[in-house]
Amino acid sequence: MLNKFAIKLICSILIVNFLPGILCHYNFSHTIFGQTTEENFLQKAATNLGIELSELKINREDLEFYGYGKYRLKIFDTFIYNPVKISALTRTISKTILNNSDSLWALAYFPWARIDEGVRRGLLGHPSKILFDTLNKITNRKEALMGLLMNDFGVDSIEFGNPSDTLVFGLLLLLAEISKGFRWINNATNSITSADIDTIIEGLINEREDGLSNKKLEKLIESTDFKSLAAGAMDLCYVIQTALGILKTTKPDAPFVLKTKYGKIIIGTNKNDRYEEPPYLLIIDFGGNDYYESCAVTNKDNPVSIVIDFEGNDIYKGTIGPGSGICGYGFVVDSKGNDNYVGERLGLATGIFGEGIILDLAGDDNYSVELYGEGAGLFGTGILSDLDGNDLYMGFQGIQGFGFVKGAGILIDRQGSDIYIARDDTVKFPSSQTKEHNVSLSQGMGFGIRADFTDGHSLAGGIGMLIDGKGNDKYSCGVFGQGCGYWYGTGFLIDYEGNDEYDGIWYVQGSGAHFAIGVLIDSTGDDRFRATKNMAQGAGHDFTLGYLLDYRGNDYHDAPNLSLGGGNANGMGLFIDCEGSDEYVTHGGITLGNASTASRGSIRDYMKTIGIFIDAKGLDRYTEPSAKNHQTWQQKSQLEPPLPTEKFIGIDF
Secondary structure (H helix, E strand, C coil): CCCHHHHHHHHHHHHHHHHHHHHHHHHHHCCCCCHHHHHHHHHHHHHHHCCCHHHCCCCHHHHHHHCCCECCCHHHHHHHCCHHHHHHHHHHHHHHHHHCCCCHHHHHHHHHHHCCCCCCCCCCCCHHHHHHHHHHCCCCHHHHHHHHHHHHHCCCCCCCCCCCHHHHHHHHHHHHHHHHHHHHHHHHHCCCCHHHHHHHHHHHHHCHHHHCCHHHHHHHHHHCCHHHHHHHHHHHHHHHHHHHHHHCCCCCCCCEEEEEECEEEEECCCCCCEECCCCEEEEEECCCCCEEECCCECCCCCCEEEEEECCCCCEEEEEECCCEEECCEEEEEECCCCCEEEEEEECCCEEECCEEEEEECCCCCEEEEEEEECCEEECCEEEEEECCCCCEEEECEEECCEECCCCEEEEEEEECCCEEEECCCCCCCECCCCCCCEEEEECCEEECECCCCCCCCCECCCEEEEEEEECCCEEECCEEECCEEECCCEEEEEECCCCCEEEECEEECCEEECCCEEEEEECCCCCEEEECCEEECCEEECCCEEEEEECCCCCEEEECEEECCEEECCCEEEEEECCCCCEEEECCCCECCEEECCCCCCHHHHCCEEEEEEECCCCCEECCCCCCCCCEECCCCCCCCCCCCEEEEEEEC
């Protein structure tokens, strides 16, 4: 028979590994609408069009006839060829992330899985428990800590007074795993040099993705062992999670500093401390309003940097912002306080051939970065998880859930009335669509490299996700954002509760261009959607699937041309509003369930272009005369002669 200890161990493993998924399934299965409802709506649309439900998709052979790009993600293929799966699978994935947004090891896992590099660490036993049990058998922990510091970290002189046994054990636990993390990182990135990284960072800052050599990037990506990076990150996050529970019960007798060959180890105070002389390997601070300069930022010589701050209104600042894992792991865990996080040029919860994480548990926080941050993954993974507070997120480009080539960027905000701004007040990065507005690449954006005009080595985009749980939120951006994809990129903006406002210019609010997927899902609340130029609110251009799904609320839509279920140039636009009395202000063009192949006489004539608009319940108002309550409409084809491959319909149930 099993003894009590064995039973408890089995139960704990089951709870940690499976309960979050079970809870997620329970919550999802009780959402106001499920997969069946959306399938039912789309089935009725297909029936009206005289086709099978399975034909409401972009055909694989059509997309692959025109498109190309290495490093395509599995999630892209799953959704582009099976649009009816998007609602159920996306909501399940996002709810799982949201339910586990306070778990550091879960945050480390999710983005690697989404770029097809997931490793199921802890499946047969948690690394933290194995290490904990091993170290717990040591009788003289202080001596063991000193030996570890000298042998693995190159510390010559050790003077840290008489720290408590709890603090010593917490440090021993963290440093033992950090030492193993060095080996994981080296195995993964040993072919990447400091010069390679300097060139990439310089290109990203000065010329952005256009300044990168795609051919060189291909070689670096192919030589990187992303699964080793993922495994080391998850093991370290398991251990940090355990160490947090140990360290929060202790207070240091006195602060101390240890100089290692990988950066300083500092135990701080309860006072207002300043950390201004990087590099730092590990900072543990127990209170006070602290200032951190270039902390939790890694490079080839200093591949791990961790900040744990238990309390205080803190400032984190650097040219490269905190929580930036560049060829390594850069992690910040902040428990309490109204904090300011600043990346003056690049990086803020950003992974570049590494993983960057910021986990902020409470407080009204401000996040600001110019480029590639607030949950950005570029050949790596970046995660920002903020659990509570009314927060402000600001930046210019590649922000707030941005996934570049072989990258995943996720921004999670569990609750609070938040403001997400991709700045368009100052034009620093003018778009080719309209020079008066910035290319934002933000708020759930998957972005790839289209090399038709450069070296020809096109590279598929990654996955960007912005997930907001509760609160009355505001989103604003310029061009490309708010659940958007470009060049095999996949972008999601998922907002669960609150009366929200969405403002954008072009390619926004569930849209995208050139072999991509853009999805915006809003669950509840009286929401306001406004876009001023083209391609918005469930619109797809050039073999792209754009999808806006709103479940409940009395919503207002101000939509431009190519919107509200608009398909263009063999793209597919889906718009579904499940419930509420809504208002649709449109300005003509391809909208409210319309589609145009955009040319005549080419091979594209034989490939589908799809536009579907569905409003299920409520007494709605339309400015377009062709759309009316409780009616089905099919508008006139934009070009002559009409093509049988142009499938479009509007339905108000």
